Amino acid sequence: MTARPNPLIAGFNPDPSVVLVDGVYHLVTSSFEYLPGLPVYRSTDLVEWTHVGNVATRPEQVQVEGVVTGCGVWAPTIRHRNGVYFVIVTVAMSPRGCVVFTATDPAGPWSDGTTIDGIDGIDPDLAWDDDGTAYVTYSGLGTTGEDLEAHHGIQQVRVDLAAGRALEPPRSLWSGTGAMFPEAPHLHRRGDWWYLVIAEGGTERGHAVSVARSHSPQGPFEPCPANPVLTARGTRCPIQNTGHADLVDTPDGGSALVLLGVRPLGLTRAFSPLGRETFATDVAWVDDWPFPAPVELAPRPGVDEEVFDFSDPAALADPGWLGVRRTPDEVASTTESPGRLALTGDGSTLGSTRPCFLGRRQRHLTAAVSTRIDASRGVGGLAARYSEAQHVELEARCDGTTTTVTGRAVVTGLTQSWSHTFPAGEVSLRMEMTPPPTGFTPEALGGDRIRLVAFSGEETAELAELDGRHWSAEAAVSFTGRVLGLYAVEGTVTFAELRYTGCEE
Numbered sequence: 001m002t003a004r005p006n007p008l009i010a011g012f013n014p015d016p017s018v019v020l021v022d023g024v025y026h027l028v029t030s031s032f033e034y035l036p037g038l039p040v041y042r043s044t045d046l047v048e049w050t051h052v053g054n055v056a057t058r059p060e061q062v063q064v065e066g067v068v069t070g071c072g073v074w075a076p077t078i079r080h081r082n083g084v085y086f087v088i089v090t091v092a093m094s095p096r097g098c099v100v101f102t103a104t105d106p107a108g109p110w111s112d113g114t115t116i117d118g119i120d121g122i123d124p125d126l127a128w129d130d131d132g133t134a135y136v137t138y139s140g141l142g143t144t145g146e147d148l149e150a151h152h153g154i155q156q157v158r159v160d161l162a163a164g165r166a167l168e169p170p171r172s173l174w175s176g177t178g179a180m181f182p183e184a185p186h187l188h189r190r191g192d193w194w195y196l197v198i199a200e201g202g203t204e205r206g207h208a209v210s211v212a213r214s215h216s217p218q219g220p221f222e223p224c225p226a227n228p229v230l231t232a233r234g235t236r237c238p239i240q241n242t243g244h245a246d247l248v249d250t251p252d253g254g255s256a257l258v259l260l261g262v263r264p265l266g267l268t269r270a271f272s273p274l275g276r277e278t279f280a281t282d283v284a285w286v287d288d289w290p291f292p293a294p295v296e297l298a299p300r301p302g303v304d305e306e307v308f309d310f311s312d313p314a315a316l317a318d319p320g321w322l323g324v325r326r327t328p329d330e331v332a333s334t335t336e337s338p339g340r341l342a343l344t345g346d347g348s349t350l351g352s353t354r355p356c357f358l359g360r361r362q363r364h365l366t367a368a369v370s371t372r373i374d375a376s377r378g379v380g381g382l383a384a385r386y387s388e389a390q391h392v393e394l395e396a397r398c399d400g401t402t403t404t405v406t407g408r409a410v411v412t413g414l415t416q417s418w419s420h421t422f423p424a425g426e427v428s429l430r431m432e433m434t435p436p437p438t439g440f441t442p443e444a445l446g447g448d449r450i451r452l453v454a455f456s457g458e459e460t461a462e463l464a465e466l467d468g469r470h471w472s473a474e475a476a477v478s479f480t481g482r483v484l485g486l487y488a489v490e491g492t493v494t495f496a497e498l499r500y501t502g503c504e505e
């Protein structure tokens with residue numbers, strides 16, 4: 001059997017939760033302000049994963065239109081009972097709150113979702129007792145997030161899932177070892193024990209996994225003497241911030257954790273371009289306690305190339321396309337301009353909360369993304385986005401006789417740009433990302449290198465080479481990751497293709 005890779009699911013894929021039913025794994029991750037929300041990945045061996053669909057394909061399911069960037073769809077749990085799959089999730093700062101979706105096929109369609117009243121917290125987990133009692137176990141951080149000091153630890157209520165309400169006031173279960181933000185609880189039954197797996201220490205460098213056990217899902221919970229059972233804090237491990245873990249059986253009868261982590265680059269491992277990704281590690285059981293192995297880097301070998309040829313109307317059917325608070329369908333059309341993808345701007349820019357942007361997750365530390373754009377009827381281009389405040393782009397505009405390409409770097413209110421003018425006509429735009437050089441140089445301390453290049457006919461314009469630290473999880477103080485894509489500002493711009501190439505060499 002092929003060795004399990006790490007990252008298990010690369011690119012912006014934090015807060016993984018996984019379920020195994022009849023030999024098939026389904027895993028979901030957080031999606032924040034992006035739509036569709038809650039990507040669903042399928043595997044039969046925990047090694048090869050296919051993105052088979054998304055839980056929230058309809059905006060009403062999650063209502064992220066008005067959420068602050070980085071809020072929205074946080075930390076799902078996926079479970080299965082009596083032929084039905086359940087995903088429970090908090091939609092932070094949205095009227096939806098704590099919501100449960102159901103489906104018989106995890107690829108979709110999923111239900112409209114039922115909000116569960118009486119849960120003032122995040123990171124809900126769903127578990128059932130033998131008699132069918134449903135428990136929601138969650139992190140008692142109020143969903144408004146306004147008072148981070150008033151954290152109530154891990155809490156639990158019995159719920160009526162159909163009626164959408166808690167059946168009792170919350171009870172406190174356990175708060176971990178005392179590190180900040182006890183969160184991400186998952187409750188698992190194994191033999192005579194109920195295990196409560198939690199994260200603590202915050203989702204940055206202090207992140208850790210701790211465990212407690214009880215003979216009842218309601219506790220009292222006894223902490224593992226070896227807590228935290230997993231953390232990368234204070235190490236030079238290439239995978240940092242490891243935490244937020246869910247437990248699952250492996251195909252060979254063992255156990256594993258799926259969890260989030262980052263791959264920080266540079267001499268001091270400071271900047272993570274891709275954000276929080278999904279990793280896995282094996283678990284050994286000693287005296288009925290789970291002992292996860294350290295999380296080892298094992299990138300998939302070879303070059304991964306994806307070409308979306310927009311003369312194929314099915315190019316948009318892939319579940320990996322993302323819009324920002326809008327669905328890809330709302331933003332892009334394959335019929336407006338036959339053979340090409342058309343984006344029609346509405347005056348919103350990449351600095352807007354609802355840009356006219358169609359993107360995909362960057363999944364490799366060495367990557368290139370390129371497109372061919374016709375800007376004769378509008379203004380638009382190719383971008384790498386972290387947030388409204390942090391993006392970098394190549395933008396094309398045409399005045400009838402020339403096409404000008406502007407490279408622009410936007411970092412929390414600071415903007416710098418570089419331009420080159422070509423004869424009028426289609427231009428190619430390309431961004432290349434590479435890890436920083438080694439050695440004791442200023443570049444070696446930074447993030448990845450991002451080159452902005454434009455081509456037309458025989459002419460090549462190297463517009464800029466930038467330090468990608470500005471578009472990393474740490475500099476953006478971001479829960480998401482880097483998303484690469486096409487955008488329009490005004491008029492209609494059309495694209496022939498989008499090419500993505502990545503490898504971990």
Ligand code: 6LW
Nearest residue numbers: 074075183184203244479
């Ligand atoms: C999530 C919380 C966290 O709800 O960040 O990993 C939040 N830590 O558990 C968003 O991912």
